[in-house]
Amino acid sequence: MFRVFIYVFLFISFLDASIIKKVEVFESTDRSLSVEDIKESKKFKRTKLPFIRASSNIFFLRVTFDKSKLDDELYSVELDTEFNNISVEKDIKYLDIYKNKVLDQSLDSFTETIYIKLNNIDDYVNFNIFVSESNDYAFKQILLSKFFGVAYGIVFAAFLYYIAFFIFNREKTYIYYALTQLSMLGILLFLSYREIENDRFYMDIIFFSFYLFSNLFTKSFLNTKVNTPIIDKILTYSIFLYTLDMLSGWIFNFYFMADMMPLSTLLIVYLIAGYVVYNQGYKPALFYLISWSIMVFSFLFIEFQFYFTTQELFIKPNYIIHVIAPLESLILAFALSYKMKILEEEKLQQQEFLTHQSKLASMGEMIGNIAHQWRQPLTHLSYIMMNLKTAFERDKLTSEYFDKKSIEAKNQLEFMSHTIDDFRDFFKVSKEKELFSLKIAIDEVINLLSASLNSYEIEVKFTYEKDIEIKSLRGELLQVIFNILNNAKDEFIRKDTSNPIINIHLYKEKKNIFIEISDNAGGIKNEILQKVFEPYFTTKDKGLGIGLYMSKMIIEKNIAGKLDVSNIEEGALFSIKIPNK
Structure with missing residues (x-):
């Protein structure tokens, strides 16, 4: 298909060279002149x-064709x-058009001389x-329309794709990128289909x-506010300057920037920011840098043609834009995908960090509760030691009395050892689901x-209608x-x-099991109320603010349940809903 496209262009170029006999130009500063005024001029x-x-002047062209070189087609x-508005004189008819104009003529009606006014x-x-x-x-037009259609499709697909990402992720980078692509689509359509003379407003x-x-x-993708504060300020001020330039053009017809x-x-400045951040x-930022390098150097190439070329344009700007726009969309899509991967990895690392912090906090709570559990047996052990010492000092320490106190001490030590085992088993994390009694598990936490x-x-x-067995992550549920x-x-x-008073109510409704914990x-x-499950939010003086956050994550991510909080008459109510599968 591409070869056919090339062949057609070569054929057209060959035909043009043979059929156009001569081209003459008439230049004038008087914009009021019409083709009728200069048709007989000798200044061509x-x-x-x-x-x-x-130049700022207007130009009239007189084009003469060699009709003898044409076939009966x-x-x-x-x-x-x-860029220019054109007026065409053909059979004393004037046609005002913008950009391209096609005159279809048969051999019999082919006009040998046409006059063209370039309004410039x-x-x-x-x-x-x-x-x-x-x-x-x-x-050729069919090929171009397909080529342009592919470009429009890629850019518009990028717009829709990242609009959807924004809707589900609420990440500002996605909406800015989507709107950038929509604006680029507007530029492509503007360059291809504008047909009105005074279109500077729409272009602006x-x-x-x-x-x-x-x-x-x-600014959002590269986080310039943090990574490059100076460039961030330049980007911000440039928007204000661009706005002032546009307003100046509309009001005073003077664009000091454009x-x-x-x-x-x-x-x-985009390239500088991308290079610094990379x-x-x-x-x-590497993908960002590549995509914008293509865009910037393409614009430079286009502008170089306009400012420095006196021969035919190497490539039409319209074609260049229709190539680089979808290419930039695809490369920036790689950049955003890479960023999503990094954000996901950072999210996992943050989750692991929060889990680790939660474990440390739970260990601190555990030590505090062990201290409470040990306080009574330690006091008892102290009394046993004092009794033995007193009996020994008064010469009343018999073997029977010593054996009795030894058994009491052994019982207290066994109680302390069991306490350690209970807490150790309680905080043992297992990702394997197991079948267990909710009544026994809740009693264990209370104990x-x-x-x-x-x-x-x-x-x-603690109230319940009947014991309920469930297959789930026992250790994680007990931690919650x-x-x-x-x-x-x-x-x-x-x-x-x-x-x-703390009230715990266990019950079952249809396909769900509920554990409701309320206080006064x-x-x-x-x-x-809506912030209690946010990470690092706490009302405690020395709290970390991760206990309830991790509890919600455990219930909703690991156990596929729901954890909610609400206020009741005397206090707060935490409700755990677990699917009974």
Whole structure:
């Protein structure tokens, strides 16, 4: 297909060279002149195609064809320009068009001489004529439409894809990238299909949107506020300058930026930012750097053609833009995908860190509860030692008395050893699901905390309709119940609650099992109720704020249940819902 495309262009070029007999130009500063005014002028001078000038004047072209070189076919005469408004005189009819104009003519009606007025609205003229058989021209247009369609499809697909990512992830980078692609699609359509004479307003809006969203994308993707503060300020100020430049153009018809500097100079700061951030070790910046390098150097190439070329354009700007736009979309998609991978890895590392912190916090709570559990047996052991010492000093230490106290001491030590075993087994993490009794498991948690709760005179009421067996992660579920009970205890202590009571209710409804834990500590303030499960949020003076966060993660991620909190009349209610599979 690509070879056919090349052959068609070679054929067209050959045909053009043979059929165009001569091209003459008439230059004037009087923009009011029409073709009728200059048709008989003797000031026409011979010139060549393509006709290229950097000038603010208007130009009239007189093109003469060699009709004898034509066969008896239908021909398309394509008048091609990049920037100028054209008026065509053919059979005393004027046709005002923008960019390309095609005149279809048969051999009998083929006009040997046509007059063309170039209104030159951009102070730059680039004009050419192509003559081809209508079938060849139509074939070329079909190829171009398919090529353009692929470009539009890629850019629009990138827009939709990352809009969806933003909706489900709420990451600002995705919405900025999506809107950048939408603006780029607007640029492509604008360059291909604009047919109105005074379109500077629309061009300003489209290019400003592209620069605004690409700027915000750069700031967000590279985190310039942290990584490159100076460049971040430059990017911010450049948006304000661009806005002022646009307003200046609309109000005073003077663009101090757009008309005085190439667009590529505004985008070079993106390359600098990408290079700096990449050197700081942020690998996705490499893809960003590659994509914007292609974009910037393509613009430089286009501008180089306009400012320094006096021959035919190497490649039409419209074709270049339609190639680099989808290419940039694809490369930036790699950059965003790489960033997503890094964010996922960071999220996993953060999760592991929080899990580790949660374990350390739980160990601290465990040691505190072991201390409460050991306080009574240690006191008993102290009394045994004192009794033995007193009996020995008074010469009343008999073997029977010594054996009796030894058995008492042994019992206390065994109780302390069992306490250690209970806590060790309780905090043993196992990812294997096991079948267990919820009633026995909850009793185990209550027993582990009993000494600590009793020391603060906290009463625990556990009610259930019947015992329920469940196959799940036993250790992790017990850790959640432990965290909730421990938080209730801390809240009682912090608020100095009188007659503190914790109610635990176990029941089953249809396909779900519920464990509801409530207290009478006065509840949670409404303004912070929705924050209690956020990481590092705590109301405790020395709390880490990860206990309830990890509890919610365990229930909802590992056990596939639901953990909610609400206020009731006397306090707070934590509800654990577990699917009964």
